[in-house]
């Protein structure tokens with residue numbers, strides 16, 4: 221799953237990571253209170269990231285949630301509950317009316333593993349999980365398609381592979397304090413490290429990991445939608461992934477997130493194919509199951525979105541300031557017509573950032589205007 225605007229890269233866990241912070245909340249307890257299962261060779265890096273982020277962030281958490289992950293869903297205090305769907309397994313819905321901007325979940329990962337670890341290494345590590353961590357892990361949904369990727373994963377002896385594949389978020393680690401100098405010296409060199417190092421070099425320098433995969437047991441119950449109601453963002457200072465409502469959700473309404481970046485600028489067929497190829501499921505979200513007429517309208521808006529974002533990304537277009545603002549306005553009105561309330565992640569990070577800044581400035585400008593209008597009426 222998923223989840224910058226850094227985007228994910230590996231096929232098994234390409235869910236979106238939105239690390240931009242959209243709302244601030246009271247300071248959260250730090251991750252050290254409740255350490256997740258982090259592969260040993262990744263632990264110093266994750267700690268460096270968390271410790272490096274403390275103080276830099278404004279703090280963010282669900283005020284009601286001080287436990288990490290155990291009572292997030294189905295507790296009396298939770299705004300969310302699980303339910304069974306006819307065609308997309310277990311899902312999450314609102315137990316009460318939810319307001320746009322509410323923080324719904326702030327959850328520590330159950331597992332963190334490293335890109336490039338061998339199957340044997342991963343197997344060894346998942347075998348060492350506590351009984352309760354194993355039980356939680358094995359209660360989650362698993363990838364069951366017969367694509368080459370899944371076949372390859374089923375082929376090894378790691379039974380958690382199809383579960384990790386269906387539920388893991390691959391996230392880009394923030395570029396902070398990664399000066400854990402020698403993993404060779406600390407005796408925690410993984411098979412992954414050895415594979416990465418050049419065999420001809422007798423004293424290879426371990427490369428700091430750029431990505432890691434994270435599995436959040438409750439967030440893992442949230443289904444994908446191409447018109448999601450919520451967005452996820454990683455808070456590196458607490459190591460929690462947060463899920464926010466991006467629109468008002470009435471009681472009983474489904475809580476959904478987007479698993480992959482870039483889908484907003486894709487029409488239905490390639491979008492479905494991409495989801496199928498990456499996660500092995502046929503998307504049955506509200507938009508993908510809509511009438512041909514609705515799909516057709518959505519497809520042409522998304523084609524225009526692709527066009528507008530490409531013109532911003534293409535260095536040869538040579539848009540002047542006015543032209544850029546025009547394209548950003550165009551993106552904004554297409555997204556509004558589409559009913560898409562997230563700040564989207566386009567293929568090009570700088571387009572996503574430009575649109576996020578534009579949207580922020582636009583909303584503060586509108587707020588300023590309406591304030592000055594009401595003042596002038598007084």
Ligand SMILES: C[S@@+](CC[C@H](N)C(=O)[O-])C[C@H]1O[C@@H](n2cnc3c(N)ncnc32)[C@H](O)[C@@H]1O
Pocket residue numbers: 221307308309310311360361362363386387440441442443444445499500501502503504505
């Ligand atoms: C991360 S899990 C989500 C929770 C899952 N439904 C469960 O039962 O635990 C991902 C799996 O949920 C199902 N799923 C999620 N979103 C879906 C969608 N839009 N359409 C169809 N199936 C979906 C697929 O089986 C997918 O492999």
